[in-house]
Amino acid sequence: xxxxxxxxxxxxxxxxxxxxxxxxxxxxxxxxxxxxxxxxxxxxxxxxxxxxxxxxxxxxxxxxxxxxxxxxxxxxxxxxxxxxxxxxxxxxxxxxxxxxxxxxxxxxxxxxxxxxxxxxxxxxxxxxxxxxxxxxxxxxxxxxxxxxxxxxxxxxxxxxxxxxxxxxxxxxxxxxxxxxxxxxxxxxxxxxxxxxxxxxxxxxxxxxxxxxxxxxxxxxxxxxxxxxxxxxxxxxxxxxxxxxxxxxxxxxxx
Ligand SMILES: C[S@@+](CC[C@H](N)C(=O)[O-])C[C@H]1O[C@@H](n2cnc3c(N)ncnc32)[C@H](O)[C@@H]1O
Numbered sequence: 001x002x003x004x005x006x007x008x009x010x011x012x013x014x015x016x017x018x019x020x021x022x023x024x025x026x027x028x029x030x031x032x033x034x035x036x037x038x039x040x041x042x043x044x045x046x047x048x049x050x051x052x053x054x055x056x057x058x059x060x061x062x063x064x065x066x067x068x069x070x071x072x073x074x075x076x077x078x079x080x081x082x083x084x085x086x087x088x089x090x091x092x093x094x095x096x097x098x099x100x101x102x103x104x105x106x107x108x109x110x111x112x113x114x115x116x117x118x119x120x121x122x123x124x125x126x127x128x129x130x131x132x133x134x135x136x137x138x139x140x141x142x143x144x145x146x147x148x149x150x151x152x153x154x155x156x157x158x159x160x161x162x163x164x165x166x167x168x169x170x171x172x173x174x175x176x177x178x179x180x181x182x183x184x185x186x187x188x189x190x191x192x193x194x195x196x197x198x199x200x201x202x203x204x205x206x207x208x209x210x211x212x213x214x215x216x217x218x219x220x221x222x223x224x225x226x227x228x229x230x231x232x233x234x235x236x237x238x239x240x241x242x243x244x245x246x247x248x249x250x251x252x253x254x
Contacts, residue, residue, distance in 0.1 A: 001025060035168030048095035052121050057113035059178035061091040065154050067235050067242050068209055069095045072150055075205055078102055080149040083199065085138055085192065086110075088178060090118030090131070092152055097127040106132045106148070108141035111177055138188070139195040147201045154209035155188030157181040186217055193221040193245075200247040207244040215240035 001024060004012065017025075031041050039045035039060050044053050047061035048069050054060060069092065076082060079102050084093040087107035097105055109115050115133045122128040134141040158179045163171055170179070181187055189208060196206040206227070210218050215232035222230050227245035235241035 001028065034172075036173050037169050040173055047089075047091040048099075050091075050095060050098060050125055052089045052091050052094070053117055053124065054089060055113055055117045057111045057175055057177075058088045058117050059174050061089055064235055064241055065092065065209055066095075067233060068092060068152060068154065068207060069099075071207055071233060071242055071244060072096055072152055073099060075150065076100060076103055077149055081105070081146070082150040082152060083142075083148045084108070085141075085151070085153040086155045086178075086188070087118050087133070088114050088154075090121045090133075092154065093131055094118075094121055094125050094127055097122075097130050098125050104130045106134060106142070106146070108134045108136055108138070110135070110137055111175070114175075138191045139199060142199065146199075147204070148199055149201055149204050151192070151196050151200060151204070151206040152208070153188070153192055153206075155181065155192065157185045157188065157209070157211045157214060159183065159185040184217075185211060185214065186221070189214075189218050189221050193218075193225040193227070196245075197226060197247050202247065204247045205244055206247065207242055209241060210243055212239040212241070215243060218243045219245075 001021065028041055037060060040054060044051050045060050048066050052061055082093065082096060082103065082105045084105060084107040087093060087109050090107055093105040093107045097103055107118060112135055115135055118133055122131045156179050158181055160180050160183055163179050192208060208218065219230045219232060222243065222245035228248050229246040231244055232240050233242040233244065
């Protein structure tokens with residue numbers, strides 16, 4: 001707000017702050033006290049070492065999701081194509097494209113404002129020519145016959161009844177569309193497991209972020225859809241965080 005970095009702040013600590021600035025600061029403090037996060041107030045948040053702009057339609061990127069990037073970087077082939085569904089700020093495909101200049105991506109979301117923010121973030125990080133943004137409901141957003149090496153998603157996965165019980169910082173400020181995964185929190189995974197096989201190349205993989213207690217249920221959905229080599233990966237806190245599944249030749253999603 002003052003436009004000063006830490007050093008300038010220390011050097012100018014005896015300067016008087018104007019009344020206008022004092023009242024803006026009071027306004028910001030009021031927002032913070034109501035539960036709004038610092039990232040929402042300043043309008044951006046760091047993810048995978050990159051800065052992402054936020055708007056009211058986007059989830060704040062979380063450090064938990066960085067595991068998905070690490071795993072994806074390990075398996076994405078040279079010149080690979082990836083699909084990210086429910087992209088929000090675009091943090092997943094943009095972090096991958098910045099780290100893999102050979103790769104290309106498609107990202108979808110049901111919310112137009114979220115896609116606009118993802119577009120801004122893609123330009124901010126110089127990957128806009130390698131990222132196609134599409135509006136629509138999960139696979140319904142895709143129009144072409146393209147097939148992907150990797151399908152990623154951090155879908156909404158909170159049970160509907162639990163959303164209201166979340167901390168104010170989340171339930172009052174993160175968009176409901178980014179949180180609510182239906183009555184059992186698994187609705188988006190059912191759609192992704194049923195459809196992913198039709199959009200993957202043989203040998204391709206799907207990787208989804210999950211809630212800490214959803215590993216078994218989400219693995220079972222991918223197994224039922226014909227995926228193989230299904231594994232659950234833990235985050236740095238030791239909690240189940242990502243399910244990955246392999247689409248082997250001839251595998252058919254049911
Ligand atoms: C948990 S947020 C994840 C956002 C971002 N990928 C991240 O990791 O920070 C889920 C995203 O899915 C989007 N979404 C919800 N329902 C959708 C649907 N039916 N089709 C496509 N996207 C959807 C939301 O708008 C939101 O951006």
